[in-house]
Each structure stands twice: as structure tokens, then as C-alpha cells.
Amino acid sequence: MIVESLAAAALYEAVCTREKMMDGKMNALKATGLAHAYGKGAARVDVLKNFDLELVPGAFEALMGPSGSGKSTFLHLAAGLITPAAGKIEIGGTEVTALSDGAAAKFRRRHVGVVFQSFNLLDALTVAENIVLPVKLDHGRPDRARLASLIAKLGLEGKEARRPPELSGGERQRVAIARALFAQPDVILADEPTGNLDAAASRSFCALLKELNGQDARSPSENTHAEKSAILLVTHDPVVAAAATKVHFLKEGRIAASCETEGDAEKVSAKYLEVYG
Ligand SMILES: Nc1ncnc2c1ncn2[C@@H]1O[C@H](COP(=O)(O)OP(=O)(O)O)[C@@H](O)[C@H]1O
Numbered sequence: 590m591i592v593e594s595l596a597a598a599a600l601y602e603a604v605c606t607r608e609k610m611m612d613g614k615m616n617a618l619k620a621t622g623l624a625h626a627y628g629k630g631a632a633r634v635d636v637l638k639n640f641d642l643e644l645v646p647g648a649f650e651a652l653m654g655p656s657g658s659g660k661s662t663f664l665h666l667a668a669g670l671i672t673p674a675a676g677k678i679e680i681g682g683t684e685v686t687a688l689s690d691g692a693a694a695k696f697r698r699r700h701v702g703v704v705f706q707s708f709n710l711l712d713a714l715t716v717a718e719n720i721v722l723p724v725k726l727d728h729g730r731p732d733r734a735r736l737a738s739l740i741a742k743l744g745l746e747g748k749e750a751r752r753p754p755e756l757s758g759g760e761r762q763r764v765a766i767a768r769a770l771f772a773q774p775d776v777i778l779a780d781e782p783t784g785n786l787d788a789a790a791s792r793s794f795c796a797l798l799k800e801l802n803g804q805d806a807r808s809p810s811e812n813t814h815a816e817k818s819a820i821l822l823v824t825h826d827p828v829v830a831a832a833a834t835k836v837h838f839l840k841e842g843r844i845a846a847s848c849e850t851e852g853d854a855e856k857v858s859a860k861y862l863e864v865y866g
């Protein structure tokens with residue numbers, strides 16, 4: 590009886606969570622009044638102050654700003670790798686900034702996909718092992734069908750048993766994306782992921798992210814949570830930012846301006862110059 594009512598309560602909770610998400614009432618990511626500083630006393634550098642940002646489930650948005658403006662700091666805070674001096678960040682309704690280090694690591698493996706510029710792949714593991722690593726660390730059993738479908742979608746067929754040093758930059762980057770997507774996170778945080786790529790690879794990366802953002806919906810049977818991952822892409826390339834629907838500009842520690850990109854890199858460049866020029 591108790592077990593039954595607990596199961597009913599869990600089911601009810603899952604349905605409500607999904608409905609809130611579908612209604613757009615719950616955010617994939619919501620940062621409120623965030624502040625962060627490095628160092629102490631005279632060496633103190635205030636990086637973020639009064640930083641607010643909100644992404645709805647399935648959003649694909651870009652974050653731009655000059656070098657040193659705090660973009661990576663924000664991604665590290667959102668991934669729960671560091672703790673803010675003030676304010677909070679919620680991901681899919683969970684306040685990540687209130688979690689202990691251990692709980693944050695666990696939460697990250699399930700709900701946050703991170704793609705760093707250096708890709709952070711483990712050279713000793715194969716492509717397939719790298720992709721499923723976060724789920725393995727979470728003591729989960731990787732879904733082999735999902736692995737195969739991601740490998741196909743990312744054009745990595747035949748490369749499953751290779752190790753990162755045997756891959757090109759573009760291929761390594763696709764492995765890092767597959768790893769970020771594998772656990773169907775609420776949000777994917779990508780920190781200048783095209784920084785090491787040439788223009789052609791960078792263009793195909795943008796097309797791929799757009800496609801994944803539009804098509805990586807969970808199948809109805811799996812769809813008990815969000816419908817697709819929201820993406821926050823940090824870049825200083827206007828062409829890359831234009832792949833997102835909206836771009837935010839970070840200045841003096843906060844989002845100083847935001848605009849729809851309309852897929853237009855020139856519009857993004859013009860706005861960039863207006864904000865920082
Ligand atoms: N671990 C750290 N310790 C001290 N200062 C740091 C640290 N990480 C970043 N900073 C400083 O914080 C500022 C913002 O850095 P960062 O978030 O990496 O900017 P961005 O990614 O926009 O280039 C810079 O002035 C940088 O030097």
C-alpha cells in the first residue's frame with residue numbers, strides 16, 4: 590500500500606514536472622543575481638555581478654564577450670564546478686549552486702553536457718568508451734542503441750574502437766559532442782568549441798548543432814522529462830553565434846544586451862560592435 594502510494598506520488602511528480610516544462614514554466618537553465626570574484630584583497634577580480642540569464646527547454650542560444658569577460662567562469666558555475674559568491678543557478682528546476690561537490694558531480698553527469706575547447710577526451714579510452722563514460726561513472730548501463738544512433742548521427746561510424754589521438758580535430762570534437770548528448774541532459778554548455786577548428790569544420794559544426802537541437806527529441810516512450818537539450822554556446826565568432834536563435838553579450842559582469850540572431854552573422858557582428866565598440 591505504502592509502496593503503491595509512493596509509486597503514484599512519483600508518477601504524479603513526473604507528470605507535473607513534464608507539464609511544467611512543456612508549459613515553459615520551468616527553465617532549462619536560470620541564473621539569478623549571480624556574482625563571482627577570484628582572489629582576495631587587492632588581488633580581487635570581480636568577474637560576474639548581477640548576472641541574470643534564462644534558457645527555456647530546447648533553447649539554442651549563444652553567449653559572447655571579449656576575452657576575460659567571464660564567459661568560462663559562468664559555464665564553470667553552471668556546471669557546478671565552482672560556487673558563486675552570490676546568487677543562484679537552477680538547471681531543470683534543481684538549484685545546482687546549492688549542491689555539495691559530490692552531489693554536483695552526480696547532477697552534472699545526468700543533467701549537464703559540457704563541451705570544452707580542448708574537448709577533454711581520455712586518450713586511453715576508445716571513442717565509444719569516451720562517449721558512455723559519464724553514464725558509466727554514474728553506475729548506469731549505457732543504452733547501446735542510443736550510442737549507435739549518436740555515432741551514426743555524428744558521422745563516427747567505423748571509428749568506435751579508435752582512440753582520440755588517432756582522430757582529426759573535427760572528429761574529436763564530434764566525440765565530445767556525442768558524450769555531452771549521450772545522457773540526454775537538460776542543458777549543453779559549450780565553451781568555444783570551434784576554437785581549434787578551421788572555417789569549414791566550424792561551419793559543419795554549426796549545422797550539426799542546429800540539426801541536433803532540432804531533431805534530438807526523445808521518443809514519446811522515453812519522454813518523461815524535457816523534450817530536448819537546451820544549448821548555451823560560448824563563442825567569439827559571429828558566424829558560429831548566428832547558428833543560435835539568440836545571442837547574449839557579457840559586459841562588466843552581466844548580460845548587457847541580447848538579440849535574436851535571425852541566422853545573420855552580420856547582424857551579430859554589428860550588435861557586437863555596438864555593445865563593445
Ligand atoms: N582560477 C582563476 N583564478 C584567478 N583568476 C581567474 C581564474 N579564472 C579566471 N580568472 C580571471 O577571471 C576573468 C574572467 O575569466 P574567464 O571566465 O576565463 O573569461 P572568458 O572565458 O570570457 O575569457 C579573467 O580576468 C581571468 O583572468
Ligand SMILES: [Mg+2]
Nearest residue numbers: 660661662780
Ligand atoms: Mg573562456
